[in-house]
Amino acid sequence: MIFQDAWGWYIAIYLFLGGMGGGGMLASYYLAKKANDIKVTSKAALLSLIIVVVGTLFLILDLGRPERFYLVFMSPKLNFGSMITIGSxxxxxxxxxxxxxVTAINDWFKFLPWYGSEKVADITGFLAAAFGFLVTYYTGVLIGIVRQIPIWHTPALPLLFVASALSTGVVAVMWTNVAVGIRSPPAERxxxxxxxxxxxxxxxxxxxIELLILFTYMGMMIQGPIEASLAVNRLLFGDLSLMFIVGVVxxxxAIPFxxxxxHIMGEHKETEKIGARCLMPVIAGILVVIGGLLLRYVVLAVGANTVFLPP
Amino acid sequence: MAKYAMVMDTRSCIGCGACIAACDLENDTEWRDGRRRTHVPEFFFGEFPNVTRVFVPRLCMHCENPPCVTVCPTGASYKNEDGVVLVHHEICIGCKYCIVACPYLARYLDERKGVIDKCTFCYDNRVLQGRQPACVETCVGHARIFGDLEDPNSEVYKLAKSGVAVQLRPDLLTEPKVFYIRRAVEE
Known part of the structure; x- marks a missing residue:
């Protein structure tokens, strides 16, 4: 039994940031449509975009030859069936x-000709949200298709990553909302x-939803193939148990929930003191984000290779 | 057109590691722990005093359905016309997807070049000149047998087709072309 060590923290950070940014774009577009808001969502969409760009930099830095990253588009023998090609x-x-x-709705980009165009914002916003979802989904599919690592090769994994990505994406929007809210005049808060x-x-x-998927995933996998079963064992009782049980679960x-x-059930008064009144969900968001990153890392780390013994 | 294959006779491997040394010298591989083209892991079976120790030499299985080729984004990993799985170092970006996807732990990142390295069956430097791979030529116990799986007179053909030599993890449907003669178990 050998746990894969080819993909470590850099890929974990990439999977996490890609999910958070993609989920953040989807959440901010949804908020923009639902609440007809532009003040928060223009900033949240920019933050989501930056998060994905930073995540992609980690993906490139993890390459053995980072300066050759353009080959995933321009290789003479490009393989369109590879999840890395599709994902790129x-x-x-x-x-x-x-x-x-972002440039159509964010007033920092007023100098651009398409700034303020509702048509551009509507079309690109919808498509960016859709592709944001695809980014979150693809991070799970990327490792989910590796069939020789049974703990990854399950439909639960992309679903788990999507749930985690959307949850961290909502956090990105929430942080932006509080940051914008603090600077607004009290009447708008x-x-x-x-x-x-x-x-x-x-x-x-x-x-x-994420807890339900995670519980089902672990519960099914501990009864699964030997590699998956030992991987869950390592998460629950092995060297990663502190990171998994305390850090992730x-x-x-649990605590952010x-x-x-x-916060939801509490008394909603003195709402102009938004910094103090929203402190609890902001802290919950920090915990969700740390948990999301650790989740990606432990899932990568327990990727146990197939067992083979002499015949 | 050939279909190169290897048979490992685990009964006559003594675990000397000469194949590892010959491979490293022949192919100028990076000499780092666990990062080389061939390995000779050992396994123990039974309990004292009836213990069997088995060496299972391992290298790239040159699968007929190689998962490493399926996942490679740039097409750097490919299977050539003689059934040998190779890497174009010029277009490999070192993404390591193939390392993750390989069920047989055959690949590693050559950190000197930043690209993936793996066993080539000494295709360019020996097989094309009609010689045996370095590990086969050096093996003291004749534990490694190299040949063409499409040549009915070859030793690998006879061993593989008769079922004397079997594949590792055939359930993965990768159709590996390295076969293993079953270990002798002390009953």
């Missing part, structure tokens, strides 16, 4: 659409506070 195209299209969407409650509701629902999922639940 999804990432590139996402970045182009995301950049068009009520809306930002209401967004904060709404985003906490979305995030806690996503965390609940308790700190990254409770914090957000308390």
């Amino acid at each position: 195209m999804i990432l590139t299209i996402f970045m182009i659409l995301g950049a068009l969407y 009520k809306y930002h506070y209401e967004y904060c409650v709404m985003l906490s509701k979305w995030d806690s629902a996503l965390i609940a 308790l700190m990254g999922l 409770l914090l957000e639940y308390v």
Whole structure:
């Protein structure tokens, strides 16, 4: 039994940031349509785009030959069936659409001719959100198709990554919302506070779904093939148990869920003090993000290779 | 057109590691722990005093359905017309997807060049000149047998087709072309 060590922290950071940025783009577009908001979502979409770009830099830095990254588009023998080729195209299209969407709605880009065009914002926003979802989904499929690593080769893995990505993406929007809210005049802060409650509701629902998927995934896999069973064993009782049980399950999922639940159910008064009143979901968001990163790392680390003994 | 294959006779491997040394010298591989083209892991079976120690030499299995080629984004990994799985070092970006996808742990990142390195069956430097791969030529116990799987007179053909030599993890449907003669178990 050998655990793969080819992909470590860099790929974990990439899978995490790609998910957070893609999920953030989807969440900010949804908020823009649902609440007819542009003040928060123009900043949140920019943040999501930057997160994906930074994540992609980690992906490139992990290469043995980073300066050759362009070959995933331009190789003379390009393999269109490879998930890395497909993923690179999804990432590139996402970045182009995301950049068009952000520059159409964010007032820092007033100098561009298409700034303020609702048509551009509508079309690119919808497509950027769709490709944002594809980015989150692809991070799970990338490792999910590796059939010789049974703990990855399961439909639960892309679903788990999507749930985690959307939850961290909502956090990115929530942080932006609070940061914008603090700088707004007190009269406007009520809306930002209401967004904060709404985003906490979305995030806690996503965390609940993620916990359900994670529980099912681990429960099924511990009864699965020997490699998967030993991988779960390592997560629950081995050297990664602290990171998994405390970092991912308790700190990254259970405690943020409770914090957000308390926030949603609490008294919604003095909403102009948005910094203090939204402190709980903001802290919950920090925990969710750390948990999301650790989740990617432990899933990569327990990728146990197939067992083979002499015949 | 050939279909090169190897048979490992685990009964006569003594674990001397000469194949590893010959491979490293022949192919100028990076000499780092665990990062080389061929390995000779050992396995123990049974309990004292009835213990069997088996060496299972391992290298690239040159699969007929190689998962490393399927996942390679740039097409750097490919299977040539003689069934040998090779890497174009010029277009390899070192993404390591193939390392993750290979069920037989045959690949590693050559950190001197930043690209993937693996066993080539000494295709360019020996087989094309009609010689045996370096590991085969040097093996003291004749534990490595190299040949063409499409030549009915070859030793590998006879061993593989008769079922004397079997594949590792055939359930993965990779159709590996390295075969293993079953170990002798002390009953």
